[in-house]
Amino acid sequence: MTHRPTPLDAPFFTKGTVALSVLAAAGMAVMGVRLLFGLGAVTNLSNAYPWGVWIGVDVAGGVALAAGGFTTAALAHVMHKERYEALVRPALLTAMLGYTFVAFGVAMDIGRWYNIWHPLVMWNGRSALFEVGICVTIYLNVLYVEFLPVVAERFIGRVSLPGPLARWDALVDRLLRALDRGLSATMFSFILLGIVLSTLHQSSLGTLMVIAGPKMHPLWQTPILPLLFLLSAVSVGFPMVIVESLAASRSFGLKPEMNLLGELGRMTVPLLGVTLAFRLGDMFVRESFVYLREPSVPAVLFCCELLFGLVVPMRMLASRAVRESPPLLFTAAGLVVGGVLLNRIDNFIVAYTPAVAAPRYVPSPWEVLATLGCAATLILLYRAAVLVFPVVSRPAPGQGARTKYAVRV
Amino acid sequence: MAAGAGLAGAASPASASVSAEPSPTRSGVLVDTTVCIGCRSCEQACKAAHGMPTQGPEAYEDDAVFDAPRRPDSTALTVVNRLEAERPFFLKAQCMHCDHPACASSCIVGAFTKEESGAVVWDTSKCIGCRYCIVACPFQVPAFEWGKALEPRIMKCDFCAPRQRDGELPACVERCPVEALTFGPRDELLRVAHERIKRSPGKYNPRVYGELEVGGTSWMYLSARELAGEALPKLGTRPAPGVSESIQHGIFAYFVPPVALYSLLGFLMWDAKNGPREGGE
Ligand code: SF4
Numbered sequence: 001m002t003h004r005p006t007p008l009d010a011p012f013f014t015k016g017t018v019a020l021s022v023l024a025a026a027g028m029a030v031m032g033v034r035l036l037f038g039l040g041a042v043t044n045l046s047n048a049y050p051w052g053v054w055i056g057v058d059v060a061g062g063v064a065l066a067a068g069g070f071t072t073a074a075l076a077h078v079m080h081k082e083r084y085e086a087l088v089r090p091a092l093l094t095a096m097l098g099y100t101f102v103a104f105g106v107a108m109d110i111g112r113w114y115n116i117w118h119p120l121v122m123w124n125g126r127s128a129l130f131e132v133g134i135c136v137t138i139y140l141n142v143l144y145v146e147f148l149p150v151v152a153e154r155f156i157g158r159v160s161l162p163g164p165l166a167r168w169d170a171l172v173d174r175l176l177r178a179l180d181r182g183l184s185a186t187m188f189s190f191i192l193l194g195i196v197l198s199t200l201h202q203s204s205l206g207t208l209m210v211i212a213g214p215k216m217h218p219l220w221q222t223p224i225l226p227l228l229f230l231l232s233a234v235s236v237g238f239p240m241v242i243v244e245s246l247a248a249s250r251s252f253g254l255k256p257e258m259n260l261l262g263e264l265g266r267m268t269v270p271l272l273g274v275t276l277a278f279r280l281g282d283m284f285v286r287e288s289f290v291y292l293r294e295p296s297v298p299a300v301l302f303c304c305e306l307l308f309g310l311v312v313p314m315r316m317l318a319s320r321a322v323r324e325s326p327p328l329l330f331t332a333a334g335l336v337v338g339g340v341l342l343n344r345i346d347n348f349i350v351a352y353t354p355a356v357a358a359p360r361y362v363p364s365p366w367e368v369l370a371t372l373g374c375a376a377t378l379i380l381l382y383r384a385a386v387l388v389f390p391v392v393s394r395p396a397p398g399q400g401a402r403t404k405y406a407v408r409v
Numbered sequence: 410m411a412a413g414a415g416l417a418g419a420a421s422p423a424s425a426s427v428s429a430e431p432s433p434t435r436s437g438v439l440v441d442t443t444v445c446i447g448c449r450s451c452e453q454a455c456k457a458a459h460g461m462p463t464q465g466p467e468a469y470e471d472d473a474v475f476d477a478p479r480r481p482d483s484t485a486l487t488v489v490n491r492l493e494a495e496r497p498f499f500l501k502a503q504c505m506h507c508d509h510p511a512c513a514s515s516c517i518v519g520a521f522t523k524e525e526s527g528a529v530v531w532d533t534s535k536c537i538g539c540r541y542c543i544v545a546c547p548f549q550v551p552a553f554e555w556g557k558a559l560e561p562r563i564m565k566c567d568f569c570a571p572r573q574r575d576g577e578l579p580a581c582v583e584r585c586p587v588e589a590l591t592f593g594p595r596d597e598l599l600r601v602a603h604e605r606i607k608r609s610p611g612k613y614n615p616r617v618y619g620e621l622e623v624g625g626t627s628w629m630y631l632s633a634r635e636l637a638g639e640a641l642p643k644l645g646t647r648p649a650p651g652v653s654e655s656i657q658h659g660i661f662a663y664f665v666p667p668v669a670l671y672s673l674l675g676f677l678m679w680d681a682k683n684g685p686r687e688g689g690e
Pocket residue numbers: 504505506507510511512513529545546547548549550551565
């Protein structure tokens with residue numbers, strides 16, 4: 001069956017999106033207060049706990065959950081499994097929006113947001129954060145480039161600028177076509193660059209907390225943190241695509257691509273297995289299991305990560321019945337996503353204890369509201385994008401050669 | 410890839426998996442907690458030297474401040490705490506001016522420098538306010554101005570670097586009425602410290618805190634009892650940035666690994682496209 005991405009035909013506003021809009025507006029209002037009165041006005045951060053949910057969830061969680069972009073690209077383009085093509089664009093869109101929000105989250109979290117460009121010219125090669133910053137910046141731009149053909153495809157043959165600008169229509173059209181041709185020829189290099197950059201910063205994100213040394217709980221502090229971060233990012237890529245795809249199908253009333261999604265689920269099993277093996281291996285080599293003996297919040301959360309984030313979904317995805325049932329597949333993939341999110345929260349927030357004892361950090365309601373607001377905005381933008389751009393594939397009724405630039409009226 | 414190549418260039422060559430060695434003539438301060446009387450004159454002198462608002466003398470005579478432990482913050486770069494023990498004692502806290510400062514290694518824009526004098530100083534013109542330095546510092550020293558919407562600063566003791574450049578003593582050292590603080594070349598201070606321990610073995614814990622902690626610090630403490638794990642963090646002897654920097658250099662060794670990965674992926678891509686097709690794919 002030939003699939004062709006088309007802009008979806010659905011209303012933007014539904015009960016759900018109205019609720020999300022309210023949440024988004026509230027979140028942005030919190031950001032406004034933060035910009036006017038400083039971080040102290042809305043966050044519970046302190047000199048003892050300098051990083052909170054904005055770094056743990058918006059940034060670290062966001063980067064991990066946007067991993068679907070590079071894993072799908074690797075599968076469809078590097079391994080050249082063309083039938084997964086239909087999943088590439090939605091994953092790319094998520095990655096592009098996800099990283100845009102990571103950048104936004106960083107800008108809001110740093111005290112001097114207007115200096116956010118400093119790392120581009122003031123380099124410190126010894127800093128893990130510098131490496132993350134540079135790679136994420138370049139990667140974000142690579143993602144925009146990768147998305148350009150989708151934009152070009154939407155407008156080629158349909159450029160109609162308003163009013164007096166209309167006489168430029170033909171020129172803009174020609175430019176778009178030239179851009180598209182140029183990109184088609186060089187796209188492979190951007191795709192490869194995107195994968196390399198992802199590998200680099202997904203792992204360096206793990207290096208970040210290594211320097212905190214004994215301030216990190218030994219259940220998480222290990223020199224192989226970068227490897228663990230990379231493995232978990234790779235293993236959460238496909239589950240994230242599954243979750244999104246099933247959610248979008250449901251929301252737009254499309255038939256889910258169960259064949260492809262089930263396959264992704266199957267391929268996730270060994271990835272989860274490798275992650276689990278390294279996490280258990282690390283625990284035994286460093287003998288950090290002693291910290292699991294007495295029940296404590298970190299111990300419980302650590303076990304949740306392993307059990308519900310790795311073992312249970314691995315077992316579920318190994319079963320054919322699960323992979324063929326949308327709700328079960330959604331549950332299994334959702335567990336992986338939740339597990340990785342929990343892992344990032346644990347690494348950046350739960351595992352951190354200041355060198356000198358201080359009352360524990362608990363995020364303020366405003367911090368949480370801002371985080372939820374960002375997530376809501378992201379979902380809204382995703383919906384808007386699939387309504388405007390050809391991102392989601394639907395089985396095309398009449399078969400025949402895929403015409404790339406059909407002139408639509 | 411230009412930025413990437415520069416990245417490898419920015420990192421120093423071959424063996425530089427740890428930060429540059431500190432100057433052999435760097436200075437330090439030896440804090441003798443058995444001498445300190447908790448008068449907090451050093452706190453007052455520090456504020457005055459840094460143009461920060463100070464309180465009247467009565468405030469410094471009031472013992473009530475000792476009831477709750479305090480940390481240096483954006484309004485006080487050094488604070489003196491009273492530690493309850495069999496024989497309570499006082500402990501002045503400030504930046505330790507590490508020989509291999511984690512703050513300098515971690516800072517995304519390289520805003521910290523370990524100077525010849527031993528002082529670790531911060532450059533306001535670079536800082537972006539990410540607070541990674543606070544995450545990295547093993548002694549929980551850098552403080553942030555949480556209430557400021559514009560130009561919030563990272564505040565920490567600067568070892569009175571400007572005064573030192575003018576040949577003056579750090580303000581706290583100059584003010585201390587009982588010479589609990591000794592300023593001098595770090596080697597010399599260590600010799601003095603071990604001599605004091607040898608002369609009165611019953612009086613001192615045999616270890617100098619800061620001699621070996623995280624690879625050595627410019628500020629060091631003599632005390633009647635072990636400070637590590639009680640009053641001050643218990644730390645290993647390896648420089649705090651060591652592991653993190655080795656990982657960084659491993660991943661980026663002259664940018665070979667990323668370029669190799671790029672080439673490998675390129676080959677796989679070419680191979681998958683032109684090689685024999687698997688059925689149905
Ligand atoms: S004590 Fe902290 S702030 Fe001071 S030099 Fe060491 S790492 Fe930097």
